[in-house]
Amino acid sequence: MRALNKTTTGSPATLRLPDLLRVPELETLSIAEVVGAVLGDDLPVRFTAYDGSAHGPEEAQHVMHLRSPRGLRYLASAPGDLGMARAYVSGDLVITGAHPGDPYTLMKVLTKEVTVRRPSPVELATIVRSLGWQNLRPIAPPPQEHQPRWRRIAQGLLHSRARDAAAIQHHYDVSNEFYQHVLGPSMTYTCATYATEDTSLEDAQEAKYALVHDKLGLREGDRLLDVGCGWGGMARYAAKRGVTVIGATLSRQQAEWAQDAIAREGLEDRAEVRFSDYRDIPESGFDAISSIGLTEHIGVRNYQSYFRFLHSKLRPGGRLLNHCITRPSNRISEHAGEFIDRYVFPDAELAAPGRLINEIHDAGFEVRHEENLREHYALTLRDWNANLARHWDECVAASDEGTARVWGLYIAGSRVAFEKNSIQLHQILAVKPTSSGDAQVPLRPWWSR
Structure with missing residues (x-):
């Protein structure tokens, strides 16, 4: 210069x-x-x-x-x-x-x-x-920005119930209409699984629910707890196959939409989604637990108490499927970058899959299988970006232009991050062995890929 x-x-x-x-x-x-x-x-x-x-x-x-x-x-x-x-x-x-x-x-x-x-x-x-x-000299940020970490103490300590609720509502209570345009008919806000790159988003999301259902070995008459259940996609998938399901979410808008969907599909006798902290679910003795996209919000230092709680909710021989975004290395900071923390997932934390496996084992589980689906998440994000662009005017009307810009930036940036292995998506299947050590699983993987 x-x-x-x-x-x-x-x-x-x-x-x-x-x-x-x-x-x-x-x-x-x-x-x-x-x-x-x-x-x-x-x-x-x-x-x-x-x-x-x-x-x-x-x-x-x-x-x-x-x-x-x-x-x-x-x-x-x-x-x-x-x-x-x-x-x-x-x-x-x-x-x-x-x-x-x-x-x-x-x-x-x-x-x-x-x-x-x-x-x-x-x-x-x-x-x-x-x-x-x-x-x-700093000036007031756009209204879509969440408070910096140091100011969130007014909402409670990090990952206290009140602060977790505020963080979840900041991200998920945009509007159900907005999410319908971005996520599509499945209203599923987690990584899908693709047979090929040309698989439709809806088919890929259906395949993801089938994969979780089959890994958990769910059968008619079983009881499933779905923590962080979102709009109830997993709950409705399992209920249609004869499973009794309780779902929990900290987003009131998600819970209301999910209950309406359950009623529309005639599943009230088998499925229920509660506006509730997962820690307030009193029932226990479940045959299986699905945790799809919740661990990111728990806090790394709370992993042990989280998995111990889930362990306490399962019957002996029951299974846990934990599906979450992870870091590629434990040497990377667990905290999200400033943009993600302020605009997308306040207080979110990620660890490497090895840390998760250690914590799951130490909580009393036995890990039976894990796999990395990061390429699948890149494809999921590709399709969400396409939906957002296709329905741009409707998304702006359902929220505001600044919020829609946040989402475009966040989804596209996340897609790049998954492609370059800056972040990953791991599914970990674990079982609560019986007192005699019986895991009650077949000798070889029993689900279809």
Whole structure:
């Protein structure tokens, strides 16, 4: 960059930031030049700004345009994914070449081809001078953003009942109509299983429920507890096959929709979905428990109490199927990034599958099988993005444009993460052995893949 090639007196390592801000040779950069200084000259997308500046190839497929000073303040005051999300969700950063409901191609390019540079002290001083101190002061975020972690203490301690309820309601109580457009008729918000890449979303979700049902060995007359049951898809699938099911969810909207669906399908005598914390289910002696997409919200430090509770709810010989997103390594932080934590899953935590298996064993279970379905989740997210883009106007009407933008960004980014093995999806099948050690399972896997 022209301004960053000039020399200054003294060693940058010995200069303080206030000294650097007074160096007369430092020029003022345009907004696009600041972007170039941080992201490099080989940016695969084009960036333009309201000050008329531009950076990146003119022929680029994607153009990111910063429309306003408010967007600049979002970017400057929270560098990284949080600032980008704020500017994008608020509409201050607009993108051409990618539908807001399906920005996958852009997310893939940014993730794989863009590396953030760490500016030298002189470069940092130039950037700060160019942006101006006023743009480094945070302003109110878009209304879709959840409170930062430190402010959530007012809702209770981390993973207390009240705080968990607030986090679940933030994400799941958008509107049932919104979810119907994105998830499709199955209203299933978890990883599907695909026979081929061309399998429809509905068939893949039906196959996932069949896989869980068969792994658990459910038969007519059995009793199933489905914790974190969402809109009751698993409960209704099992009930149609003669299983008696209790489901629990902390989302009132989910519970109401699920009970209506149960009534429409004539399953009231076998299925019930309660607006309840799973810990408040008094019944026990279940033949099986399904936990599909709940462990992410439990908290890593609560795994042991969680699995011990589930163990206590099963009869001897009963089975547990735990299906959840995981980290590829225990060396990665269990906490979600700022964008996911503030806009999508507040307080969510992920661990590697080995940690889960250890905790399940230590709770008294015997693990019999596990498998990684991360490619299947990438395909599921592909289809959710397609639904969101196809029903964009309806989704905006059912929520608001900022919320719809959050979802487009989150789904596309998650798809990229599953494809590049930044996150995984593991199903773990475990059994509560009898007092004599009998696991009551066949010698070889008994379910169809």
